[in-house]
Amino acid sequence: MGLLEDARNIQRKDPAARSVLEVVLLYPGFHILVYHRIAHWLYEHDHFFLARWVSQHGRHKTGIEIHPGAKIGKCLFIDHGMGIVFGETTEIGDNCTIYHGVTLGGTGKDTGKRHPTLGNNVLIGAGTKVLGPVYIGDNARIGAGSVVLKNLPANCTAVGVPAEVVRINNKAVNPADDLDQQDLPDVVAQRITDLDRRISALEHSEQGDVPPSIHEIQKRNQKS
Structure with missing residues (x-):
């Protein structure tokens, strides 16, 4: 039921998806979840070489690279997906949406837990880079092209390089910034x-x- 619910979730969220069958057969964002389920099971049972082989095969087929060690919750929607990279210690909560070109990566200086953790219902825009063992709170929204280097609170909207919080609980951080959620400031x-x-x-x-x-x-x- 897990993968079927993932496919239904993609069909619900993508207005271009006409049926669950179309998602199962044609969507790389769904295919990589299948590969990752297998690779992660192998990784958890210490079959590290086979786990990497499966994940690299998935990368070749979809253009999405997810390390077998990454932990992914229910109903992840990867839209388009090309160029996405998730590092080994990445953790993603339930019902998240991630667009193409996103990197959940490391900084190169951390050890142990060195990749991001996403809460539930997080949305990350295209081309965004989230680097290091940062935590992104539930319901956070990150604008396209941002670079996140520090923790972000729940229910916030962040944008920029480096990313800054511009809204919390749908209220502008700066009172003079009277913008709707889709019209993010520069x-x-x-x-x-x-x-x-x-x-x-x-x-x-x-x-x-x-x-x-x-x-x-x-x-x-x-x-x-």
Whole structure:
């Protein structure tokens, strides 16, 4: 029933999936779960070479690399999947969604538990890198292209390089940030604007002038 429920979960979440049979026969995100179930069983029973052989065969067939030691909960939805990598000590909770190009990897300096742990109902956008033994809380959402290097709390939305929390419990961290969940702020642009404002304030302070407002700086940057 486990794999069948995984297939039904994918069919429910992917509007392009017309049937469970289509998922079972054609979806690499489902196929890699089958490979991983076998590889993980072999790994848990100390058949390490066979476990890696199965996982590498799955990688060749799907473009998704999951180490046999990784622990995956129920109803993982891997959408598209190409370029995904999960390290050996990765742990993923139930009902998570992970898009293509995501890496749950190590930093190269940790030993033992060296890969991320995801809670339940976590969504990770395309191209995101989560590195090191960090913990991602339940219901967290991570925007595409982010780099996560530290723990994230439950019920948050994070984005950027490195990733920063912009929402918790669906409320903006910055009161001036009145954006919906799908319209994530550009953290890098905000940092540049803040830096520009500070430099302008210092320059005007030396000259005895009144520094421009944040809105004036933003308009100036947009024109340039």
